Every structure is written in structure tokens, then in C-alpha cells.
Amino acid sequence: MPPILELRKLVKHYPGQQAVREISLAIPRGSFFSLLGPSGCGKTTTLRLIAGFEQPTSGEVLLNGEIVNHRKPYERNVSTVFQNYALFPHLTARANVEFGLKRHRATDIDRRVREALELVGLTGKESRRPAQLSGGERQRVALARSLVLQPDVLLLDEPLAALDPKLRKQMRVELKAMQRHAGVTFLLVTHDQQEALSMSDGLAVMNEGRIEQVGSPEGVYLRPSTRFVASFLGAVNWISGAGIRPESVRLLAPGDDTPDRHVRGVVSGSVFLGDCVQVQVRLSGEVDAVAQLPRGAALFQPGDAVQFTWSAADEITFL
Amino acid sequence: MKRWLGFYAVAFFAFLHLPLLTLAFFSFNSSRFTKWEHFSLDWYRAIIRDPQILEGTWNSVVIALWATVLSTVIGTLCAYGLCKRNSRTPTGALYLSLVTPEIVSGIALLALFQWAFRWLHWQLGLYTVVLAHVAFCIAYVVIVVSARLRTLSPALEEAAMDLGATPWQAFWYVTLPALAPGILAAALLALTVSFDDYVITSMVAGVDSETLPMVIYAMARRGASPVINAISALITVVFGVLILLSERARET
């Protein structure tokens, strides 16, 4: 069976700008996949090319192994959850969910709408209008509205960006659960690496219109293939060509013996972060580095001489 | 200073509203002079008995309704067609039509009709007035509806198409209903502007199409009369009720 969604050498030029430069990607059926990258990296453009709101300059979009370039948005079986949800303000939650079904002249509309609203946990609020719903509830309507159509791929454009931080964390878990339950392929676009890492089965990191790396969250985080990917997914100390994540670092007193790699340095400050402590160390050669230590670890005062150590296995290197 | 500003505001609003209020007040005066005698509805009875006023009102209503319907449809479609477009020409023409002095529009339309009548053997009548009113109402409708359109997210139509609606369906089921309050406000503005117009109307009206403003103008040229006071009060109240209704419609 072909992948549910495939991009072949997709290119999109705007006047004076190359938004997407030759992207090729295959997304497996039923997976939760993320496009991760900084703003302006072309991820939203890619999404709009898949949805059909934009036409590619060259290259192909395939759904179920079939080229859909020439198809209008309403002729593609993909559906988008917009960043600000784009709910129809004059329609109730129920009517918003019904909208797509009616356009497709579906049968059994009542039951399908009820099930979709149940899936997203909105039962009892069907007759409210978007203005009478909270931010989280609006998002649920947007999800139900798209999911009820059982799209081949559900496209989510920064769906959590408009929510407050606490709700955002809760929705991560719920989104993942909904995806499993509905069995629909999700393609999420985000600039938040935690979001991408915590929800995805697979992800692609984008930068300046190109895909830098594709892989599983662990793979991309632990074995980034470029400096950009390494830095974008989390803080990195660069020490003589190798990358060391702050949480891989241990600090030892100068006299202690260690089998690991080590560099001498002097503590220059520390920040208490609640669940951990970040210690800044000035290494020999005037290089600043950061170590993230558990709260209970032996503490050093600014000015203390230390050994900055890490295991070779945790090093990020590029071939 | 805050206090002086308050005093000033009272005077300002008095200046704005007292003329109309006294006007309405003296429409209930039994005397035709500006000295209060006693309450009377005589001047309102005079309106009903005056065939010229009644016919003028009827003509004005017919013209205003036609002009409103036509200009609202054309203007709404135009506003929709213009949004997201970068071409400035159509908007420029619309604004130019808005700042053209009424008397100039009036004579220009008169010139057009006279010129056209050399080939078509028609005459000035209600329909020439309707056409003239449509011409100046479109700009108002476009401006009001465009303002409302700008508050709608462009993602709305994309969402509709994404859910399977064709461009036409997206317009019909999503954009148009979401625009409804703006369209209503625009229609109301067109209605009042059309109903009130004297300058352009007087240039292009035929002998059989005298409108209410033309009747009032002719009477006012002869000097003040309590009958005009009474008509004025009625017009103001009817417009006021229409505005209130539209405000209520906008809130729901």
C-alpha cells in the first residue's frame, strides 16, 4: 500500500522568495507526524500546498498514491484545523460540524455529528456559537468539524498556539489520544519542539524551505544530523566540534577521577529552575557552557573550580 | 478643565439636537407662529389631506426600496470581489463618486439621460431617479460591507472549501451569513440616503416622479410651515426606529 501522503520534490516560489525548496517526504498511514521548524521555514506553506490553498511551482502532492496537484481544496480528502480555528461565527457548534457533511451530501448526519462531538468531548454544548465557547472548546469544535469527514490526513496548523500554557499541555495528551481513537493520519505543523517531540510518531525538521532531517522523536533529538537540528531541538554546548546537551553533563570537583571526557572550568553562576538547576561554567579557552543538574546534586558556588564531564556516548557528532 | 469640557459637551449636544427637538415640538402647536398656543394634531392631519405630500412619499418609498435592493446587491458583490485584491482602480472610482459634489453628479446624470433619450424615445421618470440613486448608493454599500469583510478571517472561506464547499457554496453558506449584519447596516444606510436625497433627484426626476424631499424643498423655499415641521418629525421618528431595529439585528 502506498503511503497515505507523499510529497515529491515540492517547490513553491513567491515573488522574491523561495518558500519551499524541493521537499520530498512520505507519511505512513495512521501516524502522527509533525513538521517542526522556526517561523518562516516554509512549514505552513507546505501545509497549504497539501490542503490545496496554494499551487506548487513544481513537484507533486500524492494522496493515497494519486497525484492531487490539480484538485481544488474541496476535492481533496484532507482537512485543516486552522491556527485560529476559522469557525463560522454565525453557526452553532453543531452546524459547524455538520457543514462539511452537508457539502458532501452525507447520510446519517445526526449520528456522525453526535459521535464526532463525543470524541472531542463537547456533548452538551452543541447549540452554542463560537463566541460563547472558550478557547479550548473552540479548538474541539474545529477538530470535530474536520474529523467528522474522516479525512485521509488531518492537517493541524499550530493548533495549540492560541491556548494558554496549561491547557496546551493537557491538549497535547488529548490530541494524541484522539488521533489513536480516530485512526486518522495527523500532520501537525509547529515551531514548538516539545510539542512535536511529545506527540509525534515521526517528525521532519525544516529550515529555510528545506527538510533538514526526518526521523522518530528520539532519533532526531539524540542523533541530529545537522547543527541546526541539534540546536533547534534543545540547548547544546559545543565543545571542540562535539555537541553535548546540558542534561548529559555532570560536574565533579577538580580532584575526582573520571573515566568520562572532561574539561576544566570555573563556575560563573547558577539558576534555580524548580525541577532542576542550571549551572553556567566558564571552560578553559573562554568558552561558556551550561550544565543542567538535578536539584539534589552537589552544588558549587560561583568561583569554584570544577570538572565539566560527559560520557562519549552522549556526544552529538556529525559524519 | 474636566469640568469645562463637561459644560462644553452639554452645549455641543444641545446645538446638535435642540434644533430638531424644537422643530418637532412646534409641530404639535395649534398656531402657525412660533408661539405656543395649545396642543393640536392639525398639522399631521394636513399631511394626510395633502395629495402632493402623499404622492411624494409614495414615490420616495418606491424609489428608495428599488435603489436599496439594487445597490445593496451590487455593492455587496463588489465589496466581496474587491477584498484581497490589490488593484486600486475600482476603489478609486468608488471614492471619487463619493466625493463628487451632488450637484455635479446630478447634472452629469441629467446630461447622460438627455443624451440617451435622443435615440431612445423615453422620458425622465421614476426609473431615472432609481438609476441615479443606485449610482451614489453603491459606494456607501461597498464601504460598509468592506469594513465588515475585513473583520472576517480569510481562513473562513478556506475552511469552508477545505470541508468540501465549492467557492460559490463558501460564499453563500459562510461569507454571506457572516456578513449579514454589515449588509443590513449598508442597506439601511442606502435606504436613508436615497430617501433623503434632494439635489440629484431634482435634476433627474420626471414630471410624474416628484419625491417627498422635492415637495418639502418647494414648501421650504416658500418659507417655514408647521406642516413641514410635522413631516420632519415623522421622517426623523421613522428613520430612528429603522436604526434601532438594525442595531438590535446587529447585536443578535
Next chain:
Amino acid sequence: MKLRTCFLLPAWLAMALLFAVPFVIVLAYSFLTRGVYGGMVPPWTTESYRRLFDALYLAILGRSFAMALAATALCLLLAFPAALFISRAARHRNLYLQLVMLPFWTSFLVRTYAWIFLLRDTGLFNTILLSLGIIHSPLPLLYNDGAVLLGLVYGYLPFMVLPIYATLERLDPALAEAAADLGARPLTTVWHIVVPLSRPGIVAGSVLVFIPCLGAYLTPALLGGGRTVMVGNLVQNQFTTARGWPFGAAVSIALMALVTLVLVVFLRRESEPLA
């Protein structure tokens, strides 16, 4: 998209037929002469435009310009404090705004007529003054330049209040507080901080008032009693007399040119970046 283009068609048609074509006809007429049997006929001539420079017509143009300028200045003077009051009101701001808008929704003709009712010899003002014994014969309040000016100001005042209010409302209240904090008295603050910052609103309001005043016809016709002739009345006169069409057309074109000029000059100034 295709749909959008279709939607523009009716408006295009209407604007072309009812705005562009009439304008072209008027432009053509302004260069023609009236024939013996009616209708505009050649020779093509600039005679009508040369007549514009007769002292009589220059005076009318000048008076219209002065009237419109005076009306704009008066509106600005009256509207600014009112807009300031509304923007600083703690409550009922919407109510005040609607009170300003209300006359805009009522008939312009009725509002103009109200001043005939108030200013005529047997009008409210003269009646009150007479009965108080302040005067012994009615003052000639109506049918003069003053009455026309009053009518113009009254008619277009809302156009000045709203744009000024719109800019004042967006003004950060902390700016006025900062000025006061630095020792500026309230009037100083208004003059040196609030007025300069509300310039966009003042410019927009002035254009909105000046342009209709310049081409006003109804107000001078009703309140000027035929004595004060502004450009608008001149145009109307020419078109109601048989021989005047070419000259009336030339005056119209000149008026349009003036309006466009004012619009272009003001809008260009407004689009200059604010310091």
C-alpha cells in the same frame, strides 16, 4: 479567482454607465456650444473655460472656497473639544458617539429646514428676543452668508467629530499623564501633546467637511435665499437655463478638479510618516 471577478462586473457596469460615461459627456459639453435647435454642437472651443476667469465667476469661486474653509475651521473648533470629551468620558462613550451620529442618520434636508424655522423673521430666536423686549423689530438672521455658514457647520459637524475621536481613542492615556507628570498644565498637554498626535484625525475630518462644503448646493439654496451664490448654485443655474449647459459643464469640471486637487494634496500630506 473567477467568482470574484464575476462579482465585480455589476458594479463595474454601474460605475461605467452612471459615473464615467456621464462625466465624459459633461467633459465633452464643456468644450462645445449650444446649438440653435438645442443639443450641443461644434465648434469645439475653450470659451466656457475662459469665462471662468470673469471677475463675477472668480468671485463666486473665491466665495465658495472661503465659505468651505470657514465652515471647516468652525467645525474643527467645535468638534475637537467634543471629541476630547467623548474620548475621556469614563462611561457612556457609545451613547455619546451615537448622539453625534444620530443627526447623520436623520434627513439632511430636515436639518437644513430646521434653521429656516429657527432663524426666519417669525422664527424661534426672533420671537424670543422680541417677547423679551431685547429687540423691537425682527433681526434679519436668515438668507445671508452667516446663515449658510451655520447650515454648513451644522450639517457636516459629525464628519469632523468621528475621525478626531477615532485617533484620540487610540491615543495612549499614559502620554497625557506623562506630560502632566512632567509639569504640563491640562491645556498645555492638549496643545502640545494631544493635538499634534491627533493630526491624522484632524486632517481626515477637515477633508470630509471641506469637500462637501465646497460643492454645497442645498444649504446655500435654502438658507442663502438666492443672495449668496456658491459654485453649486452656479452649476444648477446654468443647467436650468437653456444656453448655459456648456458653461455649467465647465464649472462642474473645474469644481471636480478642485475637489480632486484638495483630496490629493491632503491625502499625500497625511500619508507622510509622522515624526
